[in-house]
Amino acid sequence: MPRLPHQTIKSVAPIAVGAVLFALGLYALYHILRPVNMADVAAQIRATPRSALVAALAATFIGYIALIFYDWFGLRFIGKRLDRGVVALGGFLGYAFGNTIGVSVVSGGAVRYRIYSAVGLNAFEVAAVSGYIAVALGTGLTLVGVASLAILPGAVGTLLPYAPQAIQSGAAALTVASVGLIAWMSVSQRSLVLRGLDLRMPPPADLTGQLIVTMVDIAAAAFALWVLxxxxxxxxxxxVAVYAAATMIGVLSHVPGGIGVFEAVVIGTLPASVPVGDAAAALLLFRLIYYLVPFALAFLLVVMNEIRLVSGLGSRLLARAPALQPAYATLHGVSPGLVATVAFGFGAWLLLITMLPAVRAEAMAEGDLIGVLLLEGGTLASAVAGVGLIIVSHGLARRVSSAWWFAIGAMLAGAVASLLNDYGYENAAFLGAGVLLLLPFRKAFDRPGRLTAGVFDAYWFATVLGVGVAAAAFFFFVHKTVPYSNDLWSEFSRDSDTPRALRAALAATALMFFFGVYLLTRPVRRKPPVDARDEAGSQSSTLCAQADDPMAWLSQTGDKRFLFSEPGNAFIMYAVRGGSWVALGDPVGDPAEFEDLIWSFTDQAAQSNARPVFYEVSARNLALWVEFGMSLHKVGEEAVVRLPEFSLAGGRFKTMRAAQNKRLRDGYAFSVLAAPHAPDLLEELRVISDAWLGGKIGREKGFSVGRFDPVYLAHFDISVVRKEGRIIAFANIMATKAGDQLAVDLMRYLPEEASGLMEFMFLSLIEHYKAKGAQELSLGTAPLSGLSERSVARSWNRFGRLIFRHGGTFYNFEGLRAFKQKFQPDWRPRYLALPPNVSPMRAMGDVALLIAGSARGLIAK
Structure with missing residues (x-):
């Protein structure tokens, strides 16, 4: 049996553990609630005093204000100050979405990144804030819970197999030790290295403030449930101790919102005097108030922002708060994932309501065939619409236009089905309101594509499975008093609630099953679709001439395919190797079209059952890769010389200055030859290129570098070095239209003239283009340079460092970087952007073979 790759195990393991814990939590909750009647739970909810509801809402309001202060202290911790409105917006949306959804495309971290990056924070600073919040929340919950056990050891005594005295002693010792360590680290500002992570505490004043915020947060949340x-x-x-322990276990389970796990712990620790049904009603109300009410408010905020973008309403009001304008502008990017989540939630809701008994059936006359058919049809239609919304939610996350229309249609169908099924005016109104709220998002779904592309990612699959398990558990809970028999499937009458729910569940399961079979049995295609624009070299050449990145000219090497944006003002250059579609560098052209272009590339790769790989992307478009859920792996650094600041004067260039002057005295001469080039010149250069290649074991590289081809070289100026009138070295220079950004591409020289020749060439290029007023000259990328050496670095970094240091048989990586470092360049990172389930080792294997052309081509002398 083949072994799973380590990267796959690491990505799937947390999801699998969360799914198992979710199932165990539901199983425990089902057994706890076995004696409870659903009607009693509904009656208890209706009987809840209004004062208790108001108190819970007030406590929720206070709790979310306290949560926002986590962001404020996190920003202070990294030394950043932002507008209070921006912090409040980022904090509230982050917690409102993150608490309810958990790990998703619109989780708290993703929302914070969008908002805070719009006002000046980079990805690492946002990650530091998110890390601070995670540590502060986890530490605070644990300390409050443990301290509560030290004072009240019997709070969770039924869950622990220890005597109250032992629990109290252990909790007290752990509390004192933890508080002492934290206080010592804060006062001394010493750090603690834990499994390679360097942990430090904020100064005492900030630590005290954070402690107060944590206590208010936990106290408010616990009160919101306690009062119910x-x-x-x-x-x-x-x-408070019970709540802290239940929340901590729910967070550790990685289940969105800790559903099932949190409830099982709370009910399991309550005294026997509390009726289980009443506790279940309180927990359900708490979920609605503490999680869904803030989520609904946050969703309404995004809806109003979409209305503002469409109609301009509210723009004048926002103009009075200029600091918030960049933050609000980023909310449009959250829309696809948020709408997908809402649609998924509506789908799950429709599945659950099909399990409920029909009230109208009791009022139907005996033999009312039409009424029975309406009930049957409404129940089945609700189940099918629910499954349809769950399926289409994945297409919504990818901004597919047809997915939005399908979701609107499915929700309207669900509303009609609710009316047929028991005259469910409340459910129909709820779904109708959902349709109205989704209408302003129409422009966010502007991409063509298939709804079924790339559906089976692990998290989506686990979420769908979780909904299925929850629906099954709910069915058995609601209909537990009805003994099962085969006759239930064929029973049609006004009071056959259980048979109707069974048939609806069968229809939903069958629809999902056949959908899965369809996906798994689709023909495999690895060949890219034929596109007439693949051969549009003139179109790509025109865009390269207008690009602001000279590396765009690598598209003209003749070994690449092109994917153009719909308007045709941007393109991606790529090639296919094995199961990978490898795009080189950032998209070229109009940045406004990059997002749709990247989506189109990933979608077409998925349709061809291939992996989308983006090789050597720069840091300019990091937000785009984050939005697409890509993982970034550093693959090297680009050496860029800032020409206006470069000077050979000073002690650090003394040796290079002397060597340069000596070569000039020895008869070396440098010049730049403008295109077009005479055939005789190109033949002279070919002799040099062939001699240079003759000294290599591997073949000429391709894809990420230029190759000697007269058609390709006709695009560029060529710099040459002559000795006594004879050309001994050359390099083609890629340039932007304005000529202020340049890059050295193909460099060839006669092997017998190698000593110091490239140093002379580079210094001459720097001086020549500096005199012409250029701003930057790229000396190319140093592969595998700058990767982390820390022990906790991901496996790709450790492997890359090993090759960088000891891979001389394949390529002199370390020597190349050391040579370029002589010119004191800026080192700018280059990344490999991949879907999270793709191994960087596998992707880089395809990239290496694509560049080398064959396994033999990987070896260099």
Whole structure:
């Protein structure tokens, strides 16, 4: 049996563990709720005092204000100050979406990145803030929970197999030790290295403020649930310990919102005097108030922003708060993932309501065939619409236009089905309101494509499976009093609630099953679709001449395919190797078209059952790769000389200056020859190129570098070095239209003249183009340079460092970087952008073979 790649295991393991814990939590909750009647739970919810609801809402409001201060202290921790409105917006949206959804495309970290990066923070600073919040929340929950056990050891005594005295002693010792360590680290500003991670604490004043915020946060959230619990509940102080422990276990489970896990712990620790049904009703209300109400408010905020973008309403009001304008502008990018989440939630809701007994059936006359058919049809239609929304949610996340229309249609169908099924005016109104809220997002879904492309990623699959398990558990809970028999499947009457729910579940399961079979049995295509524009060299050449990156000219080497944007003002250059579609560098052309172009590339690769790989992308478009959920792996650094600041004067260039002057005295001469080039010149250069290649074991490289081809070289000026009138070295220079950005591409020289020749060439190029007013000259990329050496670095970094240091048999990586470092360049990172489930080792294997042309071509002398 083949072994799973390490990267695959690492990415799938957390999802699998979360799914198992979710199933175990539901199983425990089902057994706890076995004696409970659903009607009693509904009655308890209706009987909840209005004062308790108002108190829970007020506590939720206070709790979310406290949560926003986590962001404020996190920004102080990294030394950044932002407008208070921006912090409030980023914090509220981050917690409103993150608490409810968990790990997703619109999780708290993703929302914070969009908002904070729009006002000046880079990706690493946002990651530092998110890390601070995670540590502060986890540490605060743990300390409060443990400290509560030290004071009230019986709070969770039923869950732990220890005597109250042992629990109290252990909790007290752990609390004192933890508080002492944290206080010492804060006062001394010492750091703690834990598994390679360097942890430090904020100064005492900030630590005290953070402690107060944490206590307010936990106290408010615990009170919001405590006030909803019925008589017989533990006192508030004891319940804080219960809440902290349940929340901590829910967070560790990685289940979105800790659903099932949190409830099982809370109910399991409540006194026997609290009716289980009443506790279930309180927990359901708490979920609605503490999670769904903030989520709904945050969603409405995004809806209003979409309305503002479409109609201009509210723009004048926003103009009075200029600091918020960049932050609000980023919310449009959250829309696809957020709408996908909402559609998925509506789908799950439709599945669940099909499990509920029909109230109208009791009022139907005996033999009312039309009424029975309406009930049957409405129940089946609700189930099918629910599954349809769950399936189409993946297309919504990818901004597919047809997915939006399908979702609108499915929700309208669900509303009609609700009316047919028991005259469910409330459900129909709820779905109708959902349709109205989704209408302003129409422009966010502007991409053509298939709804089924790339559906089976691990997280989506686990989420769908979780909904299925939850729906099954809900069905058994609601209909547990009905004994099963085969006759249930064929029973049609006004009061056959369980048979109707069974048939609806069968229809939903069959639809999902056949959908899965269809996906798994689709023909495999690895060949890119034929596109007449693949051969449009003139179109790509025109765009290269207008590009602001000279590396765009690598598209003209003749070994690449092109994918153009729909308007035709941007393109991606790529090639196919094995199961990978490898795009080189950033998209070329109009940046406004990059997002749709990247989506089109990844979508077409998925349709061809291939991996989309983006090789040597720069840091200019990091936000785009984050938005597409790509993982970034550093593959090297580009050496860029800032020409206005470069000078050979000073002690550090003394040796190079002397060597340069000596070569000039020895008869070396440098010049730049403008295109077009005479055939005689190109033949002279070919002799040099062939001699240079003759000294190599491997063949001429391609894809990421130029090759000797008269058609290719006709695009560029060529710099040459002569000795006594004879050309001994040359390099072609890629340039932008304005001529201020340049890059050295193909460099060839006679092997017998190698000593110091490239140094002379580079210095001459720098001086020549500096005199012409150019701004930057790229000396090319140093592969595998700048990768992290820390022990906790990902496996790709460790492997890359090993090759960088000891891979001389393949390529002199370390020597190349050392040579370019002589010119004191800026080192700018280059990345490999991949979908999270693609191994960088596998992708780089395809890239290496693409560049080398064959395995033999990987070896260099």
């Amino acid at each position: 619990l019925p008589a017989g509940k533990p006192d508030y102080a004891t319940f």
